[in-house]
Amino acid sequence: MEKPEFEPQILASRQGVWFWLVRGNTTVECIVTIAALEAHFWLEPRAEDARILRIFRDGYSRIRAIAERKLLAHRCVRLELTPDDFERP
Template sequence: MEAINELPRILPDKSGVAFCITRGATSTDCVVSIRALEDWFWLPPGAKPERVLAAFSDGYGRISAVAERRVRARSSVQSIYLKTGDFRAQR
């Protein structure tokens, strides 16, 4: 089971929200792009930082599930960048 082990934070260039997930003894640094939050998590363009973090928090279940799948698919990866395409339904 994964858990968030640090508070999410907006990247200095405002391109995404960084967070970390832990699975067992392994931690993985993750970023979800602002564009993905706008496209999939109802974040309005140009939103203030508080709203960005609220959208991230509201969508964290799905965001962390996608990140977890990526970690399992690439067990040696130490960082993950989630883009809008990562949230499309898989067939």
């Protein structure tokens, strides 16, 4: 299982988990929303911080893959992943 390069953090607003994605010489600030974790990673509503971070870490490989695909399509320095990004056609 892949590990994030930097320790993930829960946003002060509790609306998402913030993490960095390192690609080559570029570092991109990323956020995966709590709504995405609830919809696609089995996070229960109003979960405690430890549970949120555990779910994030357990799903990190998939989260990273989606983030990398989104970055290939749209170069940016800040990326937000929402439930729509995890929908399968």
